[in-house]
Amino acid sequence: MGKKVTVVGAGFYGSTTAQRLAEYDIFETVVITDIVEGKPAGLALDLNQSRPVEGFETKLVGVTTGPNGEGYEAIEGSDVVVITAGLARKPGMSRMDLLETNAKIVRQVSENVAKYAPNAVVIVVSNPLDEMTALAQIATQFPKNRVLGQAGMLDTARFTNFVAEALSVPVKSVRTLTLGSHGDTMVPVPSKSTVNGKPLRDVMPAEQIEELVVKTRNGGAEVVALLKTGSAYYAPSAAAARMAKAVAEDSGDVMPVCAWVDGEYGISGVYLGVEAEIGAEGVKRVVETELDADELAALKEAAEAVRAKQGDVASM
Numbered sequence: 001m002g003k004k005v006t007v008v009g010a011g012f013y014g015s016t017t018a019q020r021l022a023e024y025d026i027f028e029t030v031v032i033t034d035i036v037e038g039k040p041a042g043l044a045l046d047l048n049q050s051r052p053v054e055g056f057e058t059k060l061v062g063v064t065t066g067p068n069g070e071g072y073e074a075i076e077g078s079d080v081v082v083i084t085a086g087l088a089r090k091p092g093m094s095r096m097d098l099l100e101t102n103a104k105i106v107r108q109v110s111e112n113v114a115k116y117a118p119n120a121v122v123i124v125v126s127n128p129l130d131e132m133t134a135l136a137q138i139a140t141q142f143p144k145n146r147v148l149g150q151a152g153m154l155d156t157a158r159f160t161n162f163v164a165e166a167l168s169v170p171v172k173s174v175r176t177l178t179l180g181s182h183g184d185t186m187v188p189v190p191s192k193s194t195v196n197g198k199p200l201r202d203v204m205p206a207e208q209i210e211e212l213v214v215k216t217r218n219g220g221a222e223v224v225a226l227l228k229t230g231s232a233y234y235a236p237s238a239a240a241a242r243m244a245k246a247v248a249e250d251s252g253d254v255m256p257v258c259a260w261v262d263g264e265y266g267i268s269g270v271y272l273g274v275e276a277e278i279g280a281e282g283v284k285r286v287v288e289t290e291l292d293a294d295e296l297a298a299l300k301e302a303a304e305a306v307r308a309k310q311g312d313v314a315s316m
Contacts, residue, residue: 003027003248006075006117008109009084010034010062012233013125013240015043017082018060020241022047025056026248031074032062040064069112078117079280080244083136085109086126088231089224095128095183096309103316106132110139121247121282124149124258125240129182133258134271134310144260146282151182152256152273153239158219159188162212167203169195176200177256177289178216179273180302186273187298188213192289243278250280259283265296267303270310 003026007018010032018032032040040062047060065071075081086102089095106126113122122140124133124147133149140147155178164171175194180187190209193200200209215222223232246253259276261267264286277284291299 003080004029004031004078005080005082005244005248006031006033006078006113006120007082007084008033008075008113009086009126010036010040010043011084011088012230013088013237014082014084016233016237017084017125017240017244018043019047020237021244022051022058022060023054023056024241024245025058026245027058030058030060031078032060033065033071033075034062035065035067037064065112069108069115072112072116075113076116078120080123080247081113081117081120082123082125082240082244083109083113083132084125084240086132089127089220091225091228093224095220098127099131099309099313100316102126102128102132103135103313106135107139107316110136114140114142120146121280122147123240123243123247125236127182128309130258130271130273130306131309131313135313135316137260137271138314144262145284147260148243148276148278148283149182149258149271150236150240150243151258152178152275153242154236155182155186155188155216155219155273156256157235157239159193159212159216162215163193163195163200163204166208166212167195177275179256179275179295179299181273181306182258184217185298185302185305186217187295187302188216189289189291189295191292191295246278247280247282252277252279252284254278254287257283259286261286261303264288265291265299267300270303270307272299272303272306 044060044062063074137147177189
């Protein structure tokens, strides 16, 4: 114990992430911050009252933050900071539509994180994900291994779930992988996907795999369209919380995340969805998996698409 984690943003995503982190019972403190007066304190009060029922000791603290960094002193000494701040998508919006609005928010949050939690590992979940992860690294000036984004865990979970449903098999019998960016240039990796250890391509026709790939790519948009207000948060928060847990426990678990790529797959100098070993210092190393020619070409294409956009965020 003695570990501290902060979740910035007390919307559905932030509050659900805070709940999951608290219920793991591995942290001493979970801090929730938000710009809406009283909201984080109210959530913390409510969540603390669930402790006797759920049987966890982690204490939740809610703090309202101000435009000039007021309140951020509460995050001091955080081992992990999860940034969920920013606007969610509305029906018909792409993740990229949020770029300018969320860039301002993420930059301001990142600067305060650097000031008050200079040793934290930062997990970014604000959209557009790959660009906001790059921006958080630029704004914090943290070593690149200590800033990562949550995307692949979620995309992989969606892909796995769709495959399991299509084949009527337990989700735990399915392994899938998605790389690339969180959005249109997501790269599913059928060659590394299995059902009960058998290659996915042996148990499902190619056109059905392609359908599920498209469904995965549009997984978030489908949820947004149905909800009409706000975007997905149960699956995304589960993914972000697992990443924070891997950092806190220094587990070395290999997870698909948005990480800085420097030479792996012949790609350099960009934040991209890859598999990485996660521990106390964030990304311990990027794990290169063997891809077939098409998958590698798609990953390189994703890298260039993301690189172009990440170049823009430095000035935002």
